[in-house]
Amino acid sequence: MDFDLNEDQSLLRDSVERLCAGLYPSLEARQGHAKAPLGFPDANWQKFAELGIFGLPFPEEAGGFGGGPVETMLVMESVGRHLVVEPLFPTLVLGATALRLGGSSEQLARLAPGLIEGALRLTLAHTERQSRYDLFDVATTARRDGGGFVLNGAKSIVPNADSAGLIVVSARVSGERRDRAGIGLFLVPADAPGVSIAPYPTQDGGRAAEVSFSNVPLPADAVLGDPEGGLPLLERVIEHGIAALAAEAVGSMETLHRLTVEYLKTRTQFGTTIGAFQALQHRAVDMLIELEQARSMALYAAMMVDAEDANARAAAMAAVKVRINTACRNLGQEAVQLHGGIGMTMEYLGAHHFKRLAMIATQLGDTPHHMRTITDAEDGLLAA
Structure with a gap:
């Protein structure tokens, strides 16, 4: 290939x-x-x-x-x-x-x-306080009203909502809170009456917001696709998000590995650079292995994210996220330890890469969540 x-x-x-x-x-x-x-x-x-x-x-x-x-x-x-x-x-x-x-x-x-x-x-609002990483756990409602809808509910950790003109919101049109059917995706203007945005900085230098919707009127053409069959579309969006996060993690890990190797070559101890010690060289190689494995998974994600088989695609993207999460943790922790105290200093660039990698490891699903997805795929439960 x-x-x-x-x-x-x-x-x-x-x-x-x-x-x-x-x-x-x-x-x-x-x-x-x-x-x-x-x-x-x-x-x-x-x-x-x-x-x-x-x-x-x-x-x-x-x-x-x-x-x-x-x-x-x-x-x-x-x-x-x-x-x-x-x-x-x-x-x-x-x-x-x-x-x-x-x-x-x-x-x-x-x-x-x-x-x-x-x-x-644009931005996407799908997480709710009770939902954790389950995309189908939706309490926000979109009640039919004439030819349109009325939106009520709240979303958490919406990335950059305060700078978005439109928010793509998942909302329940019918069914119970954890039903897979009955969910729609809606295009909601951020300045629409009834929309409230409470922004805050995130640990990695970005921004997110808590967004609430109180009797927000929406026309019929605010719906993306099927108003009661939007979960498969939301899953596709999150899969593309996982592929993008994998690539971002690779870029960040590249820089953090380079900074660590440069530090080992310049930091002196006991009359020599610490990079001369074989034990530290081995740990730098371990970081490189994590980076290259993550790069392979980012390529795999780009290959699989548009696969036609939904079950195979879901299992593949879950496997990508598990490996990327593991690489973010292992490489990030090694970088901090090899740097010593400076590795956690906010005046040092490497510490900010460590923070971003830690956030990526939880964004759009942590390791236990995606391990369950892989297990369900192996047991044939994803097709249920």
Whole structure:
């Protein structure tokens, strides 16, 4: 199998890497960007738009470039490598995937141009306080009202909700709280009457929010796809999110491994650099092994995320997340230990990569959750 990039993919990788390196030359630059009112400068967002990043997920007939999972992987690796604070993940991956896979031709025509130009940002609101990682555990309701719906409920840890123009919200149209049927995905304007957003900073330098909905009126064309059969679409969106997080983790681990090796080569103890000690060399190699295994799984995720067999796809993406979570923990902890005290100092770039990797290991499902998914797939329960 040929894993080489084609000419267009190589150009995309190099262009995104140059942009991210230019915007994030240092930790101080990142911290400055994060102090902007929405957690990132709008000027930076427009530079990503000018590069054509937001057109990647959409087909050419919708004004996009018809990119796929490999192109998203290349972008997200640079996001991780430079700890980009702009909300590319919620817009480019979560929101755009929901719109691309579930949106009608009219919805694409209406919304895709603004997103591609950088004028519109999206995010996904699916987690609730009681739901943990179960996508089907939905207490938020969308009650039918004439030709439309009325939305009530609350969502937690919604990424970058305070900078989004539209929020893709999972809500129950019918059935009980943990039924798999009866769930729809709705496009909700962030400034709609009855929408309340309480934003806060996250541990990794990003932003999230608690979002509540009180009698929010929605027209019929706010629904993405089937209003009572939206769970499969939501699962597809999360699978694309896992593939993107795997790529971001690889980029971050690359940088953290490089910083650790450089530190071993320069830190002196007992009259020599600590990198001269064979035991520490072995631990640096262990970090490299974790990185390369994670890279293999990120490639596997890009290959499997659009597989037609839903059960095989779900099991594959769960396996990807388990391995990525393990690599994030093992490589991150080794980096901290090999650095000593400086590894947890907030004035040091490596500590921020460690924080981001720790967050990725819990985002969109921790290891026990995805191990259960793998077990269910082996037992044939996913088809139930």
